[in-house]
Amino acid sequence: MRTALITGSAGFIGSFVCERLLRDGYRVIGLDAMTDYYEVSLKQRRLERLLQSEHFRAIEDYVETPGLLMELFASEKPDVVVHLAAQAGVRYSIENPRSYLQSNIVGTFELLEAARAHPPKHMLLASTSSAFGANTKMPYREIDKADHQMSFYAATKKATENMAHSYAHLFGLPVTMFRFFTVYGPWGRPDMALFKFTKAILEGRPIDVYNYGDMKRDFTYIEDLVQAIRLLIDVPPVRLGEDETVPAGDSLSPVAPWRVVNIGNSNAVQLAQFIDAIEAATGRKAERNLMPMQAGDVPATWADAQLLKTLTGYEPKTDVGNGVAKFVDWYREYYSV
16 A cells, blocks of 8 residues: 655645545545644544545644654655645735745755655645746746746745755655646635635625736636646656757756646636626625735736646646536535525
8 A cells, every 4th residue: 555645634735635545545644733824623624534534644743843754754654745735825925924934945845855865756746826926928837937926925835846856856856846726616725715705795795806806817626636636646757868858848857857737727717707606606796895906916827737738638627617616515515504
């Protein structure tokens, strides 16, 4: 039985990844600090679902705790590592940047040091579409320059890409960085727009719509994201030989077994259309409070996911209407609305 270590295992994405790997016959070690960035009870409920499997082990601690990951790698010897633990959120990074430094930078350093000492067969580290920053060339391709991040959150995630590349080059660690685009779905985070909009609409309160509604996002349904991650696990990058070159369009590093892969729906959806889908699913009209752009945000994201298709044959395809309806159904049931 193969062993997978998932950091951020009680998080939105992490819990879904754990469930999928358990179904696929993995033994899963889940590490999560259960922080109070949003309601801990939601994380606890996700964790309870995972603990129903005898092949899941839960550890509550911080990824940045010195030596913790070194001990875990030594004792559990994971074949696969999916690193999802991070302080998330563009706006919160303005208020509390130190938490991003600790979790995202120091935590990733601890992970890389542990992998250096006890190399897994493949490491997959979560990055973000926010790494593209001020880049206005769309759709975003992995090989496009991404040098001007617009928030400290994005800057820390781009830094982890560079850190992982250096370890992949120096120590031969096979690393896939995946940049995901606005993930949504059941069990999602309360600080995300879908959760906040649904809650406000069902409670009869207005919703804040930034940049006066002139926003586009490449919304990615959670099960599509997890399917992509699962398939990428089985295609670790390899170091090129002396006479080999990087295939056109591939982000594989010429000097390391390292690459970046976009995971998105390849479809930029207007925010107004997204809100329309919530209205249709809830059966209620939203009162829209139009606001200026928030600091650190970007007006649009749009993924070119051709590399994902080339590597795995898979294309995320869940449309916003169906995905939003599934979230609203879950929300009504979970909160007894």
